[in-house]
Amino acid sequence: MDVGAKLRSLLRLFFLAAVLMSVAVLSAITTIRLTIHGRQETLPNLVGMPIGEARRVVGALGLQLNVEDRLYSDKIPADAVVTQMPAAGTSIKAQQMVHVLLSLGPPKVSVPDLIGRSIRAAQITAVERGLTIGDVAGLYWSQGEPNQVVAQDPPPATTDLQSPAVNFLVSMGPEPPAYLCPDFKGKFIGVVQAELQQAGFQNIKVVSIQSPSVSAGTILQQNPPAGSKITPDTSLEFQVAQ
Template sequence: MPRILFRLLYGALLGVAFLFAAWLSFRGSITGRSVTVPDLSGKTVPEAIRIAHDVGLRVEEQASRARYDDRVPRHRVLIQQPEAGSLAKPGQVLRLVLSLGPRELQVPDLAGLAPRAAALKLARESLQLGAVSWYRDTEAPAGIVGQNPEPETPATKGAAVEVLTNRGMPEQRFVMPDFVGQDADKVRARLGTFGFRVGSARYETYEGVQPNTVLKQFPPAGYPLSRRDVVSLTVSQSASAIPPAS
């Protein structure tokens, strides 16, 4: 019995040793047939080809994936696959994406825009609005009439564009009348005659007040009013106009 047990243990040890030796052999064969991928970032294509060739690898430029980058100069490696430091088989292809360099910006044409609209347009181009100078010519259209730099001038990211704008005809201001207590239809007609806009009315019941009477107004009486403003009215209605609660 002890002899049989000894043979079983001896056989098991031989099996483990065989498996371990086979694993070492397999690992050595894999490692022996692999090379470490070099770091090609920032290299030109000829430099990348030479470095890859020295370790038995090939390169392929993926021109359709080229992109702008503020840090990597134009025509240099921006991305590589597989990544540097990984293992590759001899003859494997390294795919390269090249940089187009920093995006080439051009100053847009701002003619006719208000300064606020010009600032938004410049921001979309990674530029910003600089000093704003102005004058007033009531016979000429309002808006930007000059800029520095001129349109289509090359620019760097964040550059400022100075503008000269004509403010044109000064905006007319009126004093808001007191319409509280007046007939809402007549108030709307009067405001419309002078070119003012009236928004949707809000209706409320108010005991002792005739229906369709102005209860509140905005802007309030005496407030400065321009034709760009919208006048809001709160108007009385009869109790019978309110739908019954369900």
């Protein structure tokens, strides 16, 4: 498997996990709502129903309808319900929410090749082609400039779309060097701060506290603790005797 295929596979796994998590949360919310006392209604089948009609049917039952998203569909006409949650036949309390996905009709666009472009340029091009921006994830990537698209989903030239959203995996540049944090306790803050800044650490916070038994400027506590993995981007905090 080449590098591009591996990146696309990583991107798909990332966004599949996000979708599954969203569905799980939504299902949990629906389950909790169904436990509330009140009049029960049996939810009809809304799939294939135009959104206006679906709203009237749901409203007549004392329920509410929310459009979660829109998907391409070769089978369901535009602006009709593709899927619903809870499913048809479910008993649901009055005033509760019914979630639906609407059809965009059959796909009419071909996904452009956005790999290698800056994320901003890629997003502009996607929107100009009638697509929407999905999720954007970043990873350290030695072969890509910072903010450069290294993978996309759907892949370039895809026409059989289910969703108009394009998801991006973006380079954050080479991974910065990592170090094991030393034990600075008992050392003088002036010396430690100078050494850290020389090594590229700039996010340093010093908090002075009263400690009459210790020489002023002595480090009493540190965060992250000794042995932690740190990079030049890590924020370091020291409590120092006043």
